[in-house]
Amino acid sequence: MSERPSTPVHxxxxxxxxxxxVSLATASRALNGTTRxxxxxxxxxRAAADLLGxxxxxxxxxxxxxxxxxxxxICHDVGDPYFAAIAGGVMRAAAEQDLxxxxxxxxxxxxxxxxxxxxxxxxxxxxILLIGSGFQxxxxxxxxxxxLEPYLRAGGRVAVVSRHRTLRVDAVLxxxxxxxxxxxxxxxxxxxxxxxxxxxxxxLTTVTDRLAGFREGLAQGGITLGPDRVVxxxxxxEGGHAAxxxxxxxxxxxxxxxxxxxxxxxxxxxxxxxxxVQVPQDISLAGFDDIPLVRELTPPLxxxxxxxxxxxxxxxxxxxxxxxxxxxxxxxxGGEVVLRASTAPPATPLTGRTS
Amino acid sequence: MSERPSTPVHxxxxxxxxxxxVSLATASRALNGTTRxxxxxxxxxRAAADLLGxxxxxxxxxxxxxxxxxxxxICHDVGDPYFAAIAGGVMRAAAEQDLxxxxxxxxxxxxxxxxxxxxxxxxxxxxILLIGSGFQxxxxxxxxxxxLEPYLRAGGRVAVVSRHRTLRVDAVLxxxxxxxxxxxxxxxxxxxxxxxxxxxxxxLTTVTDRLAGFREGLAQGGITLGPDRVVxxxxxxEGGHAAxxxxxxxxxxxxxxxxxxxxxxxxxxxxxxxxxVQVPQDISLAGFDDIPLVRELTPPLxxxxxxxxxxxxxxxxxxxxxxxxxxxxxxxxGGEVVLRASTAPPATPLTGRTS
DNA sequence: CTCCTCTGGGAAAACGCTTTCAGAAAGCGC
DNA sequence: GCGCTTTCTGAAAGCGTTTTCCCAGAGGAG
Numbered sequence: 001m002s003e004r005p006s007t008p009v010h011x012x013x014x015x016x017x018x019x020x021x022v023s024l025a026t027a028s029r030a031l032n033g034t035t036r037x038x039x040x041x042x043x044x045x046r047a048a049a050d051l052l053g054x055x056x057x058x059x060x061x062x063x064x065x066x067x068x069x070x071x072x073x074i075c076h077d078v079g080d081p082y083f084a085a086i087a088g089g090v091m092r093a094a095a096e097q098d099l100x101x102x103x104x105x106x107x108x109x110x111x112x113x114x115x116x117x118x119x120x121x122x123x124x125x126x127x128i129l130l131i132g133s134g135f136q137x138x139x140x141x142x143x144x145x146x147x148l149e150p151y152l153r154a155g156g157r158v159a160v161v162s163r164h165r166t167l168r169v170d171a172v173l174x175x176x177x178x179x180x181x182x183x184x185x186x187x188x189x190x191x192x193x194x195x196x197x198x199x200x201x202x203x204l205t206t207v208t209d210r211l212a213g214f215r216e217g218l219a220q221g222g223i224t225l226g227p228d229r230v231v232x233x234x235x236x237x238e239g240g241h242a243a244x245x246x247x248x249x250x251x252x253x254x255x256x257x258x259x260x261x262x263x264x265x266x267x268x269x270x271x272x273x274x275x276x277v278q279v280p281q282d283i284s285l286a287g288f289d290d291i292p293l294v295r296e297l298t299p300p301l302x303x304x305x306x307x308x309x310x311x312x313x314x315x316x317x318x319x320x321x322x323x324x325x326x327x328x329x330x331x332x333x334g335g336e337v338v339l340r341a342s343t344a345p346p347a348t349p350l351t352g353r354t355s
Numbered sequence: 356m357s358e359r360p361s362t363p364v365h366x367x368x369x370x371x372x373x374x375x376x377v378s379l380a381t382a383s384r385a386l387n388g389t390t391r392x393x394x395x396x397x398x399x400x401r402a403a404a405d406l407l408g409x410x411x412x413x414x415x416x417x418x419x420x421x422x423x424x425x426x427x428x429i430c431h432d433v434g435d436p437y438f439a440a441i442a443g444g445v446m447r448a449a450a451e452q453d454l455x456x457x458x459x460x461x462x463x464x465x466x467x468x469x470x471x472x473x474x475x476x477x478x479x480x481x482x483i484l485l486i487g488s489g490f491q492x493x494x495x496x497x498x499x500x501x502x503l504e505p506y507l508r509a510g511g512r513v514a515v516v517s518r519h520r521t522l523r524v525d526a527v528l529x530x531x532x533x534x535x536x537x538x539x540x541x542x543x544x545x546x547x548x549x550x551x552x553x554x555x556x557x558x559l560t561t562v563t564d565r566l567a568g569f570r571e572g573l574a575q576g577g578i579t580l581g582p583d584r585v586v587x588x589x590x591x592x593e594g595g596h597a598a599x600x601x602x603x604x605x606x607x608x609x610x611x612x613x614x615x616x617x618x619x620x621x622x623x624x625x626x627x628x629x630x631x632v633q634v635p636q637d638i639s640l641a642g643f644d645d646i647p648l649v650r651e652l653t654p655p656l657x658x659x660x661x662x663x664x665x666x667x668x669x670x671x672x673x674x675x676x677x678x679x680x681x682x683x684x685x686x687x688x689g690g691e692v693v694l695r696a697s698t699a700p701p702a703t704p705l706t707g708r709t710s
Numbered sequence: 711c712t713c714c715t716c717t718g719g720g721a722a723a724a725c726g727c728t729t730t731c732a733g734a735a736a737g738c739g740c
Numbered sequence: 741g742c743g744c745t746t747t748c749t750g751a752a753a754g755c756g757t758t759t760t761c762c763c764a765g766a767g768g769a770g
Contacts, residue, residue: 009509009510010509010756012755012756012757013756013757014756014757022719022720023719023720023721024720024721024756024757024758025719025720025721025722025758025759026718026719026720028757028758028759029718029719029758029759032758034758034759035718035719035759036717036718037718037719038717038718038719041718041719053505055473055476055477056477056756056757057418057477057479057755057756057757058414058474058477058478058479059413059414059415059417059418059423059478059479059755059756059757060414060418060725060755060756060757060758061756061757061758062414062725062757063412063414063415063418063724063725063726063727063755063756063757063758064724064725064756064757064758064759065725065757065758065759066725066758067758068414070457073458077443077446078433078439078442078443078446079439079440079442079443079444079446079647079664080439080443081436081439081647081648084433084434084435084436084439084442085434087433087434087439087458088432088433088434088435088460089434091432091433091434091458091459091460092460092462095460095462095467100457100459100474100478101457101458101459102425102455102456102457102458103428103442103446103456103457103458104446104455104456105443105446105447105450107447107450112450118410119413119455121410122410122411122412122413122416123413123414123455124412124413124414150408150410154364154365155364237647266648266651269651270651292434292436292592293436293621293648293649293651293652294648296621296624296625296648296652297648297651297652297653298652298653298654299653309434365726367725367726367727368726368727369726369727377749377750378749378750378751379726379727379728379750379751380728380729380749380750380751380752381748381749381750383727383728383729384728384729384748384749387728389728389729390729390748391747391748392748392749393747393748393749396748396749411726411727412725412726412727414725414726414727415725415726415727415728415755416726416727416728417727417755418725418726418727418728418755418756418757419726419727419728419729419754419755420727420728420729420755421728421755422728
């Protein structure tokens with residue numbers, strides 16, 4: 001019967017070698033070009049390989065040579081434009097260096113993150129890239145560090161983007177504080193005095209940094225942010241939407257709102273629109289990140305622009321750069337305040353009014 | 356000196372086995388749970404493995420067991436929100452099934468696509484997922500098919516999303532024609548009679564399908580689309596932008612524009628804004644796909660909504676579904692016309708006027 | 711012509727696991 | 741007590757490469 005496949009599933013190197021009339025060893029050397037092989041033999045092997053459609057088994061190669069050209073990329077959710085943009089940069093750089101990227105989305109579950117690190121360790125990935133804010137939960141971060149530490153010792157490379165430095169690894173860090181501070185100043189310069197912040201989960205380091213920076217910037221203008229002016233929400237469009245609604249419900253009357261993330265700002269914009277609050281006439285809105293589509297919004301969103309694609313390219317370069325000295329390297333990338341139409345001077349110039 | 360690492364880099368299974376006082380075989384069985392192992396031995400092995408921080412070598416496992424739980428995902432560019440959304444769905448499904456996803460971005464170069472298929476073959480990926488329109492270039496498609504065919508014969512699974520059926524593989528196909536036709540009808544119903552299309556590269560099948568569908572829909576209303584009313588551009592925001600400018604330059608005065616892709620529509624919207632053309636007052640604009648942010652635009656974009664995340668989940672399910680009968684399966688997903696504020700009745704009701 | 715150094719090729723030993731194949735131990739009916 | 745299953749365990753044979761290690765032969769020097 002045709003039950004049992006008579007043809008072996010994959011062409012292996014020794015078939016190629018036999019066909020070319022050389023030994024297995026020579027065939028391997030001919031194809032990899034590590035050692036000199038007589039030119040005619042090399043050609044015979046190549047011809048046989050092509051003829052037979054030989055595809056080397058990457059697992060066998062990795063096992064035998066203990067080498068590997070895959071890197072792991074762990075982010076919260078590739079579907080999110082922020083991560084997608086960074087991932088795009090990583091892919092670009094990976095393609096140039098013939099690296100294969102194993103992608104992992106944690107969907108914001110710390111346990112999944114750790115599990116993925118473990119999986120990538122098992123895959124003997126050359127590098128593990130962690131994109132995005134870590135979890136403030138001490139226990140998880142420790143567990144992660146414990147998982148990463150033996151990997152590093154075994155020669156693995158780890159680099160992070162936008163993640164707090166609890167881990168001693170190379171990092172691409174946006175200037176969250178400075179960027180938020182600069183934004184605050186720009187908003188002050190527009191004449192705003194009454195601010196509110198749509199903040200993300202307070203356990204994310206990115207959030208605390210941006211919040212702190214924003215406060216610093218405001219402080220330069222003598223403004224402080226009352227606790228009733230900070231609303232926390234999830235790091236998503238819906239989170240921003242809900243936070244904005246909550247803010248409106250409190251009706252403390254800020255003239256300017258800073259959403260710590262563009263994605264949240266998008267949700268906030270929708271919430272404002274639904275509530276009949278006009279941006280920027282009634283309220284100014286600013287975000288952070290400059291993800292691809294926010295400049296297309298109406299009004300286009302004022303934000304702090306981060307070079308997301310470049311950050312993706314940098315993080316992989318950083319991870320793979322050879323002289324991994326004793327100390328970890330940090331590449332700080334500046335955020336540039338981009339004033340767009342979502343921010344404008346406040347409607348009523350509040351000259352020296354005390355709330 | 357401390358030159359040579361005295362500690363072996365990785366803990367291997369036989370170290371674990373020795374530590375637990377059992378044989379290599381038993382240790383393997385204890386950890387994998389394939390065969391019954393006496394409970395106390397199993398516990399000893401587990402304890403030893405945990406103590407030593409044992410991480411199995413996935414390559415060795417794959418080699419020895421000829422199994423593998425990785426799938427490859429090939430798309431044009433993960434940075435593009437369209438692909439990002441689908442990839443997000445794939446990741447979700449993959450996480451649930453403990454599959455590791457190897458991601459590849461072709462950056463729209465056919466050669467790279469084929470190279471990636473080859474790489475994924477070498478990795479012995481369980482499945483290869485191709486997302487996005489194929490290349491019309493016959494030679495490339497043939498080369499791709501030639502690369503895929505032995506993979507399929509070797510038991511590999513291939514599934515595509517939104518890719519023309521030159522390949523005999525499982526597919527998730529959006530109803531491009533029907534969706535575009537429905538959109539055309541909806542636009543006709545608004546009262547439009549003068550249309551234009553911002554089309555993508557004519558060699559992409561998605562483009563031709565949507566264009567044909569749109570024409571069909573218009574034909575129902577007795578409208579035909581002159582060649583001067585179709586502008587081709589790249590499948591990107593910039594492509595849409597350029598195409599829209601070109602259209603305006605031709606000044607043939609359509610009241611309604613259909614961009615075959617939301618991403619292009621976004622570019623068009625920007626171009627219109629720059630040119631002082633108001634949407635929808637001066638011109639109505641519609642897209643296709645319903646990528647995440649277009650509902651947030653002002654005006655929110657009328658489009659044909661595709662369940663992108665679900666499509667990603669479906670394609671991986673399709674690829675892995677067991678009874679791969681002789682014929683390939685096709686999952687058609689409908690596009691739903693979503694009328695938003697970017698379309699409105701034309702300013703001047705053109706009652707029966709002939710251009 | 712012999713000895714020595716190179717070059718290049720083949721045999722075989724890893725690489726770290728899974729899995730087959732027996733064999734030992736234990737339980738059971740008679 | 742004896743044979744017969746049943747369970748488990750261990751030895752060893754792969755899986756498909758790379759990479760020693762070693763040897764044959766070629767070429768040069770003396």
